[in-house]
Amino acid sequence: xxxxxxxxxxxxxxxxxxxxxxxxxxxxxxxxxxxxxLLALIVLAALLAPWIAPHPEDGGSATHPxxxxxxxxxxxxxxxxxxxxxxxxxxxxxARTSLLIxxxxxxxSGGVGVVLGVVAGxxxxxxxxxxxxxxDVFLAFPALLLSLALAVVLQPSVTTVIVAIAVTWWPxxxxxxxxxxASVATRAFVDSARCLGVPAxxxxxxxxxxxxxxxxxxxLSLDGGGVILTAAALSYLGLGAHEPTSEWGLMVQQGQSLFxxxxxxxxxxxxxxxxxxxxxxxLGEGLRARLTR
Amino acid sequence: xxxxxIRRLGQAALVVAGVVTLTFVIMRLVxxxxxxxxxxxxxxxxxxxxxxxxxxxxxxxxxxxWNYVRDLVTGDWGVSLHTRRxxxxDLFLAFPASLELVAAxxxxxxxxxxxxxxxxxxxxxxxxxxxxxxxxxxAVSVPVxxxxxxxxxxxxxxxxxxxxxxxxxxxxxxxxxxxxYTNITxxxxxxxxxxPILTSTLHHLVLPALVLAAYPTGVIxxxxxxxxxxESARDHARxxxxxxxxxxxxxxxxxxxxxxxxxxxxxxxxxxxSIVNGFLVEAVFNWPGLGRYATDSIRxxxxxxxxxxxxxxAALYVLANLAVDLLQGVIDPRARAR
Numbered sequence: 349x350x351x352x353x354x355x356x357x358x359x360x361x362x363x364x365x366x367x368x369x370x371x372x373x374x375x376x377x378x379x380x381x382x383x384x385x386l387l388a389l390i391v392l393a394a395l396l397a398p399w400i401a402p403h404p405e406d407g408g409s410a411t412h413p414x415x416x417x418x419x420x421x422x423x424x425x426x427x428x429x430x431x432x433x434x435x436x437x438x439x440x441x442x443a444r445t446s447l448l449i450x451x452x453x454x455x456x457s458g459g460v461g462v463v464l465g466v467v468a469g470x471x472x473x474x475x476x477x478x479x480x481x482x483x484d485v486f487l488a489f490p491a492l493l494l495s496l497a498l499a500v501v502l503q504p505s506v507t508t509v510i511v512a513i514a515v516t517w518w519p520x521x522x523x524x525x526x527x528x529x530a531s532v533a534t535r536a537f538v539d540s541a542r543c544l545g546v547p548a549x550x551x552x553x554x555x556x557x558x559x560x561x562x563x564x565x566x567x568l569s570l571d572g573g574g575v576i577l578t579a580a581a582l583s584y585l586g587l588g589a590h591e592p593t594s595e596w597g598l599m600v601q602q603g604q605s606l607f608x609x610x611x612x613x614x615x616x617x618x619x620x621x622x623x624x625x626x627x628x629x630x631l632g633e634g635l636r637a638r639l640t641r
Numbered sequence: 642x643x644x645x646x647i648r649r650l651g652q653a654a655l656v657v658a659g660v661v662t663l664t665f666v667i668m669r670l671v672x673x674x675x676x677x678x679x680x681x682x683x684x685x686x687x688x689x690x691x692x693x694x695x696x697x698x699x700x701x702x703x704x705x706x707w708n709y710v711r712d713l714v715t716g717d718w719g720v721s722l723h724t725r726r727x728x729x730x731d732l733f734l735a736f737p738a739s740l741e742l743v744a745a746x747x748x749x750x751x752x753x754x755x756x757x758x759x760x761x762x763x764x765x766x767x768x769x770x771x772x773x774x775x776x777x778x779x780a781v782s783v784p785v786x787x788x789x790x791x792x793x794x795x796x797x798x799x800x801x802x803x804x805x806x807x808x809x810x811x812x813x814x815x816x817x818x819x820x821x822y823t824n825i826t827x828x829x830x831x832x833x834x835x836x837p838i839l840t841s842t843l844h845h846l847v848l849p850a851l852v853l854a855a856y857p858t859g860v861i862x863x864x865x866x867x868x869x870x871x872e873s874a875r876d877h878a879r880x881x882x883x884x885x886x887x888x889x890x891x892x893x894x895x896x897x898x899x900x901x902x903x904x905x906x907x908x909x910x911x912x913x914x915s916i917v918n919g920f921l922v923e924a925v926f927n928w929p930g931l932g933r934y935a936t937d938s939i940r941x942x943x944x945x946x947x948x949x950x951x952x953x954x955a956a957l958y959v960l961a962n963l964a965v966d967l968l969q970g971v972i973d974p975r976a977r978a979r
Contacts, residue, residue: 379774484652485659488955490917496935497667497951501944573782581921584786585936600787604925607794618787625782633778 380634386627394443406433407441409592417610427612429603435612439620441594446624449510449579450572456514458568461521466557468522469529470548476526483519491516491578496587506595509579509588517571521564528560535559570632573625580621596621645970653963660955661713665706668948713952719945723937728949731934736953737824738808739923739930741842743915745850747908750857755904757858758865763892765870773862780859785918789852789925796848803848806927809841849926853919857911864907868900902969909965913958 398404402425412432420427426435468479486494495512502508532538533556541551580597582588589595596617603613684692693699697708712719718728754777761773797805804810808826813819817837822829827846830839872878873896881891920932927933931950938946 481652481655481659484656485663488656488660488958489663489951490914490954490958492917492920493951493954494667496917496920496939497664497947501667577782577784580784581786584784584921585924585939587939597784597786600784600790604790607790608798611794614787614790618784618791621784621787622779622782625784626779629778629782630775633774 378634379630380638383627383629383631383634386623387631390443390624390627391447393440394447397437397440397444401434401437401440403434403437406437407594417606417613419610420612426616427610429599429613430606435599435616438594438599439596439616442596442599442617442620443624445506445589445593445595446576446579446621449506449513450575450628452510453513453517453575453579454568454572456510457517458521458564460514461518462525462557462561462564464518465522465525466529466552466560469526469560470533470552470556472530472533476530479522480526483522486516486519487523489516491574492581495578495582496585504587504590506589506593509582512582513575513578517575520571521567524567525560525564528563529556532556532559566632566636569628569635572628572632576621576625576628646967649963649966649970653959656959657956660959661710661952662706664948664951664955665709667951668944669702669705718949718952721938721946721949722943723941723946728945731946732931732949732953734824735929735931735934738826738928739916739919739932741808741825741827742846742849742853742919742923742928742930743912745846746853746915746919747857747912749850749854750861750911751908753854754858754861755865755901757862758869759892759897761862761866762869762873763889765866770866773866777859777862780855781863783855785852785855786921786925788855789849789922792848792852793925804845807845808929809838809845813837813841845926849919849922849928853915853922856918857908857915860907860911861904864904865900868903869896872896872900902972906962906965906969909961912961913954916954916957 393400397407401407402423403410410433412428415424415428415432416430418424418428418432424434424436426439429435429438464479468476489497491513494516495509498508498512498515502511538551538555541555546554579588580595580600583595583597584601586601589598591598599617600614600621603610603617607614697705700708716729718732720726721728721731724731757773757777761770764770793805796802817835819826819829819835819838820833822832827839827842829835830842869892873892875896878891878896881895882888886894916931919928919930920935922928923930923932924936931954935947935950937943938950
C-alpha cells in the first residue's frame with residue numbers, strides 16, 4: 349500500500365482519559381476546533397451570500413462601468429473589478445461555487461471509492477486485484493493532469509470541473525477503504541455474521557462498511573483543500589467556471605494583468621482560496637491526530 | 642530480489658498499458674471532429690476525407706487503439722495541431738525546461754523541509770512546532786498561480802530584483818550562444834562554461850522555483866516530523882537516551898535515517914505532482930516548459946499534444962514510483978514482501 353496518508357503521531361501522547369462529550373471536544377486537537385470554526389464561518393458566508401453581500405446583484409452579470417476599479421473604501425470594502433462589480437460580493441458568491449464543487453467532488457469520489465474499496469477489501473483475491481490495478485492506472489495521472497485532459501474534451505463549466513476532479517480522486521478512497529475493510533473483515537463479528545448465514549452484500553454494507561469509515565472521513569476533510577485548489581486552478585486556466593459565475597480562480601485570471609495597478613482585484617479572491625483550503629487542512633490534520641488512534 | 646523485481650516491473654507495465662488505453666479513450670471523447678481541427682473549418686469534403694484517412698479515423702476503435710499503441714512504441718507520438726511539428730520533438734524541447742524548474746524546486750523543498758521537520762519534532766508541542774506545523778499547512782493551501790502572480794508583482798514588477806518572465810535573457814544568444822546537449826539550459830550552460838547564460842538562468846529560476854517549492858516543502862516537513870516522532874518513540878531511541886545521548890542527537894543521529902524512508906516515497910509522489918503544479922507556475926512566468934506547451938495546446942484543442950503531455954507525465958509518475966519501490970526494496974528487505 350502506498351496511499352499518501354501521512355502518518356501523524358501527534359495524537360500518540362494524547363492520554364486516553366477524555367471520554368465525556370465535553371471533554372472530548374476540548375481534548376480534540378485545538379487545531380481541529382479552529383479549522384472547524386473557520387470552515388463553519390465560510391459555509392455560513394456562502395449560504396447567506398444573497399443577504400450579507402453588500403451588492404448581491406454583482407455576484408452575477410451586473411455591470412457598473414462608471415464604478416470600475418475603485419480601490420477599497422467604506423462603500424466597497426474589497427474595491428470593485430474591471431466592470432465595476434463589488435469584489436466583496438463576488439468573493440462571497442465565489443464561496444458558493446467553490447464549496448459546491450468541493451462537496452460534489454467529495455460526495456461522488458468518496459461514494460464510488462468507498463463502495464468499490466469495501467467490496468475489494470471484503471472479497472479479497474482476484475476481485476481486489478482487479479480493482480486495485482484499475483486504481484493504479486487512475487493514480488498514475490496527477491489530479492490536475494487528468495482534469496486538464498478531460499476539461500479539454502468536455503465543455504468548460506462547473507459541472508466539467510466536478511466530473512474531471514471526481515474521476516481522478518476516487519481511487520484514493522478505494523485504496524484506503526480496501527485496506528481498512530480487509531482488516532475489518534477478519535474481525536470476529538464479521539465471522540459470526542457469516543456463520544449466522546447473513547448474505548454477503550448485507551455483511552459488506554451493514555457491518556464492514558460502517559466500521560471502515562473513520563479514516564475515510566479524515567481523508568475527506570484533508571482533501572477538501574486539495575479539491576478547492578484544483579478547481580480554482582482549472583478555472584484559472586479557463587477550463588472551469590466562466591463569466592458571469594463568481595469563481596475565485598476565474599477572478600484571479602481575469603484580474604491578473606491588473607495586479608500592479610489594482611492589487612485588490614486579485615488579492616482578495618486569492619486570499620479566499622488560501623483561507624478555505626487552509627481551513628480544510630487544519631480541520632483534517634486535527635481530526636487525524638484525534639481519530640486515527 | 643529478482644522475483645520482486647520482475648513482479649514490480651510487470652505491475653508497472655500493466656499500469657502503463659492502462660494509462661495508454663485511458664488516454665486514448667479520453668481523447669476519443671472529443672466533441673469536435675479531429676479531422677476538422679486539423680484540416681481547418683473551411684476544408685472541402687475531399688480534404689476532410691484525406692485528413693480522416695491520414696489519421697485512420699474511419700477504422701473501428703480497437704483497430705485505432707492498436708495503431709495508436711504501435712505508433713507510440715515506434716516513437717511516432719503524432720503531429721501537434723498548433724506547432725505542426727511532431728509531438729515527440731516538442732516534448733523533447735519542453736520537458737527539460739520543466740525538469741529544470743521542478744528539480745530546483747525539489748532541491749529547495751528537501752533542503753528546507755527536512756530541517757523544518759526535525760526542528761518541529763525536536764520541539765514537539767511547543768511554539769516552534771506549532772508555528773512550523775501552521776506554516777507548512779499554509780504552504781500546502783496556497784494557490785500556486787496566485788502566489789506566483791503575487792511574488793512576480795512584488796519582486797519583479799515592483800522592486801525589480803528579479804526578471805519578470807522567461808528562462809534566461811535571450812539577448813545573450815547573440816553574445817554568448819549556448820551549445821545545446823541536454824536542453825536543460827542550466828546544465829548545458831554549466832558544462833560548456835557559459836557563465837553569462839548560467840547566471841541569467843539561475844536568476845530567472847529563483848521566483849518560479851520558490852513558488853513551486855511551497856507545496857513540497859510543506860508536505861516534506863509534515864512527513865519528516867510525523868516519521869521522526871514515531872521513530873523516536875521506539876525502543877532503540879529509549880536505549881540511546883539511556884546511554885546519555887541528548888534529544889537532538891537521538892533525533893538527528895539515530896532516528897532520522899529510518900524516518901527518511903517514508904519521506905523518500907513521498908518525494909516520488911510529489912515529483913509528478915510538482916510537474917503538473919509547475920504548469921501553473923510556467924503559465925505565470927512564461928517558462929518554456931511542458932506547462933506552457935500544455936496551455937497552448939488546450940487553447941487550440943490540440944488533442945495529440947495534450948495526449949503526449951498526459952502520457953509523458955503519467956509514465957514519469959509510474960517510473961518514479963517504480964524507482965522508489967525498488968530503492969526501498971534494496972534498503973529495507975521487508976518492503977519486498979508487500
